Structure formats: structure tokens, C-alpha cells
Amino acid sequence: MVGRWNLLILALNLSIVIVLSETECPDGFNLSRRKCVDIDECEFDEDNSEGLCGNDAVCHNTFGSFHCSCEDGYRSTSGAANFSAATSVKCEDFNECLEDGGLCGPNASCFNTIPQYSCICEAGFKSTTGVESFRNGDNITCRDMDECQEENVCGQNATCINTQGSFNCVCNAGFKLKSGHQEQCEDICMIGTTICGYGTCYHGASGHYCTCHAGFTNYGHKGSRCTELNCDVFNDKISLTEEFHVARDLVKQLKESCLELTVSENPKELDGEEILKQLLSVIDNLLSGGAFKDNKKVSIFLTMVEETLRFIGPFIKAPWTAITSTHADLKLLVKKGDDFPQGTKTFSTKGAHLNISLKTAAGEPSYYPGFTTVSHLSYANLEDSADGFFSGMKRQEEQSYKINSKVVTVTVSNRNTSHLKEPVILTFDHLKQSNELSHTCVFWDSSKEGGSWSARGCSVLTSNPNYTVCSCNHLSSFAVLMALHEIEDTFELQLITWVGLSLSLICLFICILTFSLIRSIKSPRTTIHLHLCISLFIANIIFLAGISRTENRVGCAVVAGLLHFFFLAAFCWMCLEGIQLFRMVVLVFNTSFKTLYMMAGGYGVPAVIVAVSALANAKGYGTKRHCWLNLELIWSFFGPVCVIIVVNIFFFLITVWKLAQKFSSLNPDLDNLQKIKVFIITAVAQLTLLGTMWIFGCFQFEGAPIVISYLFTIFSSSQGFLLFVMHCLLSKQVREEYGKILSICCAPGKKSYSGLNSSHTSKARASKSTQDTGESRI
Template sequence: MAARWKLLILALYLSLVMVLSETECPKGYRMEDKCVDEDECDVEDEDDPDVIGPCGENALCHNTMGSFKCQCLDGYRGLGAETSPTCKDINECAEDRGICGLNAICFNTIPHYSCICDDGFISTTGVERFRHGDNVTCQDTDECQEEKVCGQNATCINTPGSYLCVCNAGFGLKSGKSNFSGNQEQYICMIDKTICGNGTCHHGANGHYCACHAGFTNYGNKGSRCTALNCDVFKDMSILEEKLNSSHNLMMQLTKSCLDLTESENPTEVDGEELLKRLLSLIDNLLSRGAFKDKRKVSTFLNMVENILGFIGPFIKPPGTTRSSTHTEVGLRVHKGADLPQGAVTLSSNHVRLDIQLETAAGEPSKYPGFTTVSLLSYANLEDSADGFFSGMKRQADESFKINSKVVTATVSNRNTSHLKEPVKLTFNHLKQSNESNHTCVFWDSSENGGSWSARGCSVVESSPNYTVCSCNHLSSFAVLMALYEIKDNNNNVVLKLITQAGLSLSLICLFLCILTFSLIRSIKSPRTTIHLHLCISLFFATVIFLAGFSRTENRVGCAVVAGLLHFFFLAAFCWMCLEGIQLFRMVVLVFNANFKILYMMAGGYGVPAVIVAISALTNPKGYGTETYCWLNLEFIWSFFAPACVIIIVNVFFFLITVWKLAQKFSSLNPDLDNLQKIKAFTITAVAQLCLLGTMWIFGCFQFEDTIISSYLFTIFGSFQGVMLFVMHCLFSKQVREEYGNILSRFCAPGKKSYSNFSYSHTSKAHASKSTQDTGESRI
């Protein structure tokens, strides 16, 4: 019984526990049929809207399951637990002093901050206040844009956040300060002899002005210093009028504008841009017509460009201009103002760069005209005209020079550039890469024997295969360029010289024997041996002249005569070879009575080269003789190579036809084998002769590249050509060898053979060769 009551009491207790557990929920939950999350952040009260939530001020409440979290607002930082923080304002200006960037001030606010530009600066978007992240910066306000901010007698100079007013020339401040800003101060005009230079200072309604004396100008800027302007430099340009008549029109316009500036109190305004455009057009026309080929014309041309650039510069609006044309590139920088300019300026083109200090370009402060100009003009092909004039260069016997950069003209407004306080630097790009450090910086000196390149006052700062940096302490001749000189290998020179002397000496002996053979031995005389004779005579005289005067360049006239004679005799040798080819052709085609008359042969062998040389000398007398050798100038060399190439082509044509005709005759049923064999032998000899002389001048063409192999081959073939002609035409000829044998036997063993026998033999041989002479040939 007692056990039953215990079980009953336990059941009632468990039922009571179950009832109690269903009526109570955990913290953060409330009972709604069941326990649901309670939103602690929902504290809105319609009767009291200022009720603060569980997170307090300056924080946001975020509900979570059974609880909540607090987050401080932007601009605040929380201290304490997540459910009960204390949010305090963050001072961004103190924690990040550069948060507003340059030229701005940071102001802390609650809850954020504001950035305000400093005085003299304005935001890029125009807003007064901004914050980091708004992509706003503070830029300088140019107060000088405001009209007359400094008054009419002072110049405004903008500075970061402010500005300065500097008195114009002839004015100063009563306080003695050099500049002012803000408050307008009174000015005093200091009239003395130095303000206007070569002019008189006067008061006017707008301040002081300078009345320039005759021959001086301030380029229309009445407040500027008067400087000299020589208008005569635009008058004497007759030497260029031979090249282009349009140069006269530009010179007349420049002379008129110049005289107007120096003689009139109110000169007309000069259009600098238009004059610069016309100058570049004139240069294009001059350079497009080919090289000047005269150093006096080069000097006149460069002086003209210098004077015109110096005249145009002051009429170009600051900061300057850059132009390019077919044959030129020009950069011109202009600075105007009462103060002497300072700092470096760089002008560049595709081929050269100029670095110069503005103080150097302006000149002495006491003579400062109120403006500074710097110009750099690069020519596309002037190096072709100016190459070869190196009389002003000091060189050794084995040195030669060649321009390896574009020619440029550099001018400044400073008229005294004979010795600059600080040198200018020019960086030239090479026309041809060179791994050797053998470059020289030079300028065009018009006073050196009519014009020449000179290295005086210039030095190499740095040199590489691609460029050279030059430093020059003057711009007196205005043109600064770089010249390349090459020093030959002495060992190769010695060997080539020995080969030349030995070969030419031996060739002279052999050519002399050939001349004696073809002129004295009657049994072998024929039109063909006549051609051989004059070929050897031409080469003999060419060799003698070459040995005697090829390197004698001391006398320019004598050197030109030597070059002309070499031109004539070498062309004569080619003409006689051409006659030989034509003679063979006539022999094969016409067979009999195909000989040239001696008068026609002389006209072709000596008359044609005489006409070519005469026309060449009249057309370009300066083409004969160079600085190094008495031969044709490089640009004139085709007056020799062109006729030589034509002759070689004509001979090859005739020889091909001759061989073809010979093949036809050998294939016929009844050929005249004896005559054909002789013609065949002569053809082979003539072809070998043509190959000998033609090959020599082919290697001579490669001499322009100055390679060792071509130098040796050209020297060997040229030096021993007389020896080879003697071997081909005399030693390979059976008839000539027999005659040599008879002559030797007559002198060496006179007792073994009587004179009558020798005469009989000689007569029989002459009779036997009659048929040969009819065809114009001798035996080989």
C-alpha cells in the first residue's frame, strides 16, 4: 500500500515539473505559445521618440538570436562590451595628418572631418569642403590671370599659393624691396643711361618707354632695351641666287622688315611664324636641288640661316614653336620678361639634342634685351654638301674624315658667343654605327679658307657606337656637328704599299716591252696589234702618272690635273678594249676586209675619253682631286664608272655573238679551220683581257666600303695588269715567242746564223703572215 502511494506522489511531481517547464522561456526569448526570440533593439516609443536603445548614443543595435550586438556609427570608436559600448568620436585629423593631401587643411567634426584648400589654392571640382576618397585635390590659383593684379608698371609672377609683383625695367619700389604682393605701392621711374641701352628713356602715360637710336631696335617692345640690328646681313646673298631665285624675295622682305625696325618709331608688326615657314620652304628648295659642291656656298647658306633665325626669334610668341618640313626640323624656345631667365632648356629633333642654360643664351645682364631665344635646326641631307671640307682639321698622314651625323644649326639671342661662360652640350645620333671611339666634335668655320670643319673649342664628352655627346664653348659659326675619322691599319698600309710599288714597277717594264714588241716587230703588225699597242700605251702613261702624282695633294691645281689625266688614260684603256671587241665581231661576221681605219680607231680610242673628260671638267671642275688623293670625288666617281660599265656591257654583248658565230662556223661542213682557230684564240685572249681589267674595277667599287679583302684584290689586279697583258699578248703568242727567239739568237749566238739566213727567215715569216694580216690577226 505504501509503495502505491509513493508511485502516485512521484507521478504528480513529474506532472508538475512538466507544467512549469512549458510556461517559462530562457533569457532573450518570450512565450508566444512557445518561446520566440525577443528583439531587444525594438525600443521605439510613440509617446517618447527620444528613447535611447540598449546600445546608447552614437551606436547601432543589431538583434541576434537570444541577444543583440552594438556597433558604433561611422566616425566613432567603441570601448567596452559588445552589448554596452561607449562610442567616442574619432579625430581623423590627428590620426592621419596627410588625409587631406597637399595644400589642404583638415578640420575635425563630429562625427567626421572636412578638408579645406589652403589660401591661394582651389579644389579641382570647385567644392569648398571635401574628404579623402572624393577624388579631389587642391590646385594652385593663378592670381596673375586677374587683370592688372600688379598694376600697369609691374609684372605678375605666379607662385604656389600666392603671387609676386616685380617692377618693370625702369621702375622700383619706394620701400626698396625687390617685389611685392597684395597692397599696391607707388613706383618711381629711374631714368638713366643703362635702362634703354642704345636709346633714350622717356615718361609716358603708361610708364616709361625707350626711343631707340638709329641702327638699334627693341623689336616693337617700347619698354625693352635697345639692341643693335645689322640689316646688311640680308643683302649680300647673290651666291645663293645662282641656286634658287626665290631666296632673293625672302632676303628683300627680311631687309625691309629689318630697316623698318631700326628706322621707324612705330614699326609694323613682324609675323615670325610666317617668316619661319618661308625660311623652311627656302631650305627645302635649296637642299632638294642637290649638293652645293662649293664650301663658299655652304658658308653663305649657313650664315643666312643663322641670321634669319636670330632675326625671327624675338617675334615668336612664348614659349616657342616646333616645326618640321621635308629637309628640316626646327625647335625654337622664347622667354620674355624683365628678369634675366634662369635654368636649363633642352631642344631636340630625331637626330640631335641641345642642352643649354638660359643664362648662357641670354648673355650679360647689363645687355639683356628683355627676351631670350634658343633655336636648333637640323638638316636632312646637308652632310652631302658639307662633306670633304676638312682643311681646318689637324690630322696625321694616315687619317681621313667623314661626317657621321646630321648637320645642325644652333643659335641664341646672345650676340657674343665667341667664348661662352658655360659650354653647351649636343648629343648626335650616328648615321652609321661604329664600335671604335674615333669620333670628333666639330663646327663649321666660315673664316677658314672659305669654309671648313674645325674642332677648335669642341670636345667629346661621351661616345658610343650609336651616339656622341659634344661640348662646345662657342657658337660663333652657329653649326655644331660631329665628324667621323678613321685611322687605317698601318700594317695593312705597308703591305699594300709594297705590293703597289712592286707590281706597278714590274708592270711598267712589261708594258714597255709590249710597246716595243707591237711597234717594232713588223711581222706581227696588224689592226689588232695596233689596238694592243695603244691599250698598253694608255695603261703605261696611267701607271707613270699614278706613281708620280696620285698622293701629291699639296697643290690643288696640280692635283686636279693629275686626276684629269688619270681619268682620261683609264677611260682610253677601256675604249681600246671596246674597239678590240668590235674588231673581233667584225672579223667573225664580215670575215674579210673588216679592219678599222686607223683614223677611226684613234677617234674611238682617244677622242671619246677626251670628250667625256672635257664635259666632266666643265660641268664640275671641283670633282677632280680630294683632300687625300688626286682622283675623282666620291659623288663624281660615276663619270668614270658609268662609261666603263657601258664598255664592259658592250664588249660582253659582242663577245657572246662572236662565240655564237664561231660555234656555227665550226659546225659547218667546210670551215676554214686555220683562220677560225686563230680567231678563237684571239677571242679567248680578249675575253681574258676584259675579265682582267673589268675585275680590277669591280673590286675598285668595293673600295667604298673599305674592306681589307677588296683592298688587297684591287691592289693586286691593278698593280700587275701590265704583267698579265705581257703574258697574254706576248708570251702566249707563238709568233711573238718565235720573234723573241730570233732576236735572242741574233744577239746571243751571232756566229751560228748568218744575217742572210736570218733575213730570209724573217722575210718568209713575214710572207707567211700576209694572209694573217689580211684578216687583221697574228698567230698565237
């Protein structure tokens, strides 16, 4: 019974549920005919001005709901493709052209619109369907338009050439685009009267051509402008042949070629590279023969090189040419074409570098001949020939110059290079590096007294011990000079000089009396010492009396010449001493010179050197501050001195070697060998004294340190005193004679000193070898 009631209750509940389910549906559904049917929310969207999804969005119904998406050309602010209307997400326009660079394909431009975008063909292209705009996916592309199919687009004097998206008009031969008109060609001969320069323009089948006037040429290129060609530079073959006969054939060939270019309408083509080789061969021959030592020869040489390089430049075929020989290093640039050259070029040769603007090299655009050439030539040893010619330089007091770089020649096709709008920049490596030398940029001026270095138009941009950078507003041959300065006097140096020379004069006078009056010590060697002291004595007197007497030019030159002579004589007598020792040891003992030969060597040789120096450069004797040799002539003294020192060292080395052999022999003559040993020691000491003094003297003309100046002054002023000590006080025999003289002077009642009248008895019994040598041990 209970079970039946339970089943009844369950059935009742089920019926209630069914009834309730048929009367209520979930969200998004409506009850229709007892069924829940999906509601299309998007149908009601049309009644709302903004719609359920907002502006620029589309509503999409789903089963039981709906969602939103942006229209084409818009993107949701959340970035999602679908979004709910219940959120704050909106649709905004985006630039498709930025998103995809190739959206429109090649030769088309993309333009953003709201919404979507448009593709439009670029200028010179059109769409395959003819429409003005399209979009990706329309199967439309842009193709080139052939503008040349249009009638007379370039005119009758030009040819149209189609290009991708455009076209070009190329003027026919003999025509040129008219100024300010991109598509009009005009007869070249009608454009301007200067089209041919110094010539007449004609129109031919193959274009225009120029007929040059007399004296002008376009180097065989009929379409080029005519420029002046001066063949007179090659006319002076006579003087050139006399000075440099090796250049005769080259100059003759250049003259003939030059004349042919100015008179013939069809001159033969020259081989520029071959002429360059000939030129460098001539340079090698001339510079290998030694220094010219003549400023006129230097001028002729440089003029020949400059004119040759300028003449053959247009005939060089390669854009760049580099040729190196034994004595020359050449870099040459040739640029051809109707376009006026632009930019800057750098040239590097041995010891020098050049920076030059091509506009400077080409000249004025209105006279541009259709080519530009630049040559940069560095000489290996021309500084030896061109050194010493400084008459064009403005010197400071006691200042001289010396070349301290390689000499270079710069030429260009531009004929007007006397004053350039843009300067050329030259960098020179120094031949001698020093922190204490000042440098000057110079060029070779052939118009200055036959030829001289001049600083006109050139300035130093920067300089250091290794190189100098120069700026010059004209072209020629260039170099860098270093300024040399004589030592400046100070009170301390003057005091040392006067005190030292006064003491030396007293000591030299005692030496002269000793070697001339004491007969017991007379020998060939003491004769040499006597004349050495006489030379130094006279030189020191002249120095004290006249070294500063510069008010009289002639008198000062005489003083300088006498000092030159007597100082050289002192070294010559010192050289004779070395030769005398050599003869005594190496040849035969006790061998001596004849007095006449010694006088010829001691005084004749210096007289010849001074005479030759005076004839070669008389102005070299005397300076503005001292009556001594100027810096241009100073090596007429230092040169012989160096030779004498080297010769004496050679003789002393051989003498010492032979003396050592004699000491090692079985039966040596120890007495004579010992004396010769002493002689060698004193001779070497004497050479060291005088040689050291003038070694320090060599460094007095280039801003020497003050310590060198003091050492030179001390050695030079005290040499008489040191010679007295070496040859008199340190000689036992001389000291003995001095002792006898003093004993007689102190005891007047005794017999007179026999040494002043006749040889002492003991000396008479001395051996002949002792008399010849005349000295005892130290």
C-alpha cells in the same frame, strides 16, 4: 507519533536558518535592520589620495560591487573601457589629434593637451564665435578673414585681392614690387635705368613703355626691353643676289622690315610663320640645284639662314613651331614673358639632336628682352656643298676628312654666343657606319679663307659606329667629320711592289716588242694591246723612279700628274678594245678604228681629264708621303675608271648576246666567230684583272684591313706579267712566232725569220679577217 517528531525537527531547523541569514550578508552588502544593503565603495574613494581606481580614473559603483574607467582624455593601458581596481591597469593620456585628423574641422589646427585637446584657427582664419580655442562638438568653425578690409594694407600703388587664408597685393600698371618688400609697389621706371635696355622708360596710364634709341628695337612691344638690331647683315644684297638670285626678294623684305623696326615707334607686325615658309622655299630652291662647290657660297648661304632665323624668331606666335620641307627640317621654340627662362630643352630633326639650356639661349638676365628663341635646322644635302673645305682643320700626316653627318644650324635670341657659359650638346647620326673611323666635331667658320670647317670650341663627348655626341661652347652651323687615312707602307708590301713591278716591266717590254715588231700578228686589236702595254710600262717606270721623291714639291706634282695620265690612258685603251669588239660583232665584221681616232681616245681623253683636274685643284697632286693624288682629288681618277668599267661591261654584254645569236644562225661563219669568242674572253679577263685591282684600291683610304692592302699590292704590281700571259703565252699564233724566233736563234745558219721583215707566205694567203683580228685560238 514518529511523524509529529519529524515535523518538529524540521521547523526547528528552518528557524535556525532564518536566524543565521539575518545576521550575515555577502560581499558588497551590509546588514541593516535585518536586511543586506549594497555598499557604495566609491564613497570611501574620497578618503584615498589615489582612489580605489588610481590616478586619472573614475570609480563607478554597481550592485554588490564597483568598476573603474578612465577620465576624458585618458585611455586604459589594457584598452578596455572598464577595468577592475584589483588589476594593474592604469590610465594614460593619448593624443586625440593623431587619432582623428579631422577632429577640429577645416582651416583649424589641433593641439594636444593633458587632458583633452584644443582647436585653434589657422592664420588668416578666425572662429565663428570669436573664441581663441574650442573643441569638436562646440559647434564652432573657422572662417576666412578678409584682410583687404583693413585700410591701405597694400599701399596706394597696388590692389588687394583676398584669398582663402591670406591675400595678394597686385601692383598697378607701371608699378612693380620693390625688392625686399612684399607689400610695396614702386614705379617701374624708378627701379633701375636698365628696365628698357637701350631705350628710355616712360610712365603712362596703361603702364610703362620704352622708347628705343636709334639702332635698337623692342619689336613693337612697347613694354619690352630695347635690344640691338643690326640691319647691316641684310645690306649685302648685291653679292647675295649674284650668287643666289632666288633669295633676292626674301632678303629685300627682311632688310625693309629690319629698318622699319629701328626707326618707327609703331612698326607693322610681321608674320613670322609666313617668312619661315619663304625661307624654307629658298633653301629648297638652292639645295635642289646641286652642290655649290664654293666655300664663299656656303658662307653666304649659312649666314643668310642664321640671320633670318634670329630676326624672325620674336614674331613666331606659337611656343613650338615645326616645319619640314624637301631639303630642310626645322624645329623652333619661342618663349615669351617677363620671367627669365629656366630649364633645358631638347630638339630633334632628321639626323641630329640638340640639348640646350634656356638660360644660354636667353643671355644675360640684365639684358633679357622679354623673349627667348631657339631654332634647330637640319639640311637634307648641304654636306655635298660643304664637303672638301678643311683649311681650318689641323691635320695629321696623310690625313684627310669627309663629312659624315647632316649639317645643322643652331640660332638663339642671345646675341653674344661666341663663348657660352654652358655648352650646347649636339648628337649627330652618321651617314656611314664604321668601327674603324675616327670622328671630329666641327663648325663652319666663315672668317677662314672665305669659309672652312673648324674644330675650335667643339669636342667629342662620345662616339660609336652609329652616332657622335658633340659639345660646343659657341653657336653656328655644325657637322661631324670622319678622318680618312692613306695606307701605311710596310716592308713586306714594299718588297712585293718592287719584285712585282720589276717582273711586270720585263714582261711589258717583251709585249711591246712582240706587238710592234712581229708583223704577222699586227691588227687593230694588237695596236690597242701595244699602247695599253706602253702606258702601263711608262707608268710603272715613273712609279718606281719617282713615287717617293717628295722632297721637291713641283717635281712630285709632275710625277703624280704623269701617273694620273698613264694609268687613265691604260683604261682608255682597254675601253677602246671593248668598243672595237662591239663594232666587229654588232655592226660589221672586220670594222676597225682609224689610228687617229684611237690616239685621240687613248691619249686625248686622259690628257683632258688631267688638265681639268690640275686647273681645278693643282695642290691635289702630291702628298707628304707619295707623289700621287691626295684624297681630295682621288676621285678624278676613280671616277673615270668606274665609268670605263661600266661602259666596257655594257659593250661586252651586248657583244656576247649578238655573238650567241650568230652561233645559232643557219650558216654561221664558225672560224671568224670562234676567233671573236676568244677575243671577248681575253678582253673580259683583262678588264677583270685591271678592274679588280682598282676595286681593291678604292678601299685603301679608310683604314682598310691588311688583307685588302696585300691583294691590291699583288694585283697592281703583277699586272704586266698577267697581260703577257694572256696576250702572248696563251695566244697560239704568238707562241708559233716565238717558236720560229727561238729556232732561228738556236740555228744561226738558217734563213732569217721572215716575220720581222715581211709577212710570211702563209700569212699573206690568210684571209683579211684573220689579219684584222690577228689572233688564233687559245
